Amino acid sequence: MFRAIIIVLVVLAPMAAQAVEYHCNVEKKFNSEHTYTQSDIEKFQYSVRIEEIGNSALISRCSFSTSEQTVTCDRYVVDKIESDSYVKIKKYYNFRSQLDVQLWRSLFFVENNGRAGIAFGNCKVVAP
Numbered sequence: 001m002f003r004a005i006i007i008v009l010v011v012l013a014p015m016a017a018q019a020v021e022y023h024c025n026v027e028k029k030f031n032s033e034h035t036y037t038q039s040d041i042e043k044f045q046y047s048v049r050i051e052e053i054g055n056s057a058l059i060s061r062c063s064f065s066t067s068e069q070t071v072t073c074d075r076y077v078v079d080k081i082e083s084d085s086y087v088k089i090k091k092y093y094n095f096r097s098q099l100d101v102q103l104w105r106s107l108f109f110v111e112n113n114g115r116a117g118i119a120f121g122n123c124k125v126v127a128p
Contacts, residue, residue, distance in 0.1 A: 019128060024048040024101075024109045027121035031113075045071055046119060048101055048111050050092060057081055057092055059101055061111070 026046035029036040036046075049060040057078040065072045076094040083090050088105040098114025107123040 018052075018054045020052045020125060021127035022050040022052075022103065022107070022109075022123040023126050024050065024103075024107075024111075024123035025121050026111075026119045029117070029119040031118070032116035047071075048109060048119070048123075049073065050101060050103065050123070052081075055081070059092055059094060059099065061099075061113075 024047060026041055026048070029041060029046055043064065045062070045064045047062045049058075049062065051058040051060075058075055059078055060073040060075045062071050062073040064070070076097055076099060078092045079095045080093040081090065082093070090103045092101045092103070094100070100112050100114070102110045102112075103123065107125070109120060109123050111119045113119075
C-alpha cells in the first residue's frame with residue numbers, strides 16, 4: 001500500500017508542478033448582432049477558465065443559467081497550444097467548436113467563439 005502511494009506521488013508530482021489555472025472575467029462582449037451592456041455582463045457573469053496541465057489544457061466558458069439559477073460552464077479540450085515568443089501571447093485552440101482563447105503575459109485575454117462573437121477582459125492566476 002505504502003509503495004503504491006509513493007509511485008502515485010512520483011508520477012503525479014511533475015504534472016502538478018506544471019499545472020496552472022486562470023479565471024478570466026469578461027469585461028466586454030459582442031457579436032455581429034449585439035453588443036452586451038455592462039448590465040448584461042454583470043447579470044450573466046460571463047467568464048472563461050483555462051486549466052493548463054503540462055502540454056495540454058482545458059477551456060471552460062461560463063455564464064449564469066437562469067433555468068438552473070447558478071453559473072454553469074461548457075468545458076472544451078484544447079486541441080493545440082501555440083506560444084508567440086515575440087509578443088508573449090499564448091493561444092489555445094479547440095477546432096471542433098471553432099473556439100480560441102488568447103492570453104497575454106499581462107493576463108489580458110480575448111475569447112473568439114468562432115461564430116462572430118468576441119469577449120475580452122482580464123485573468124487571475126488561481127493555481128498553483
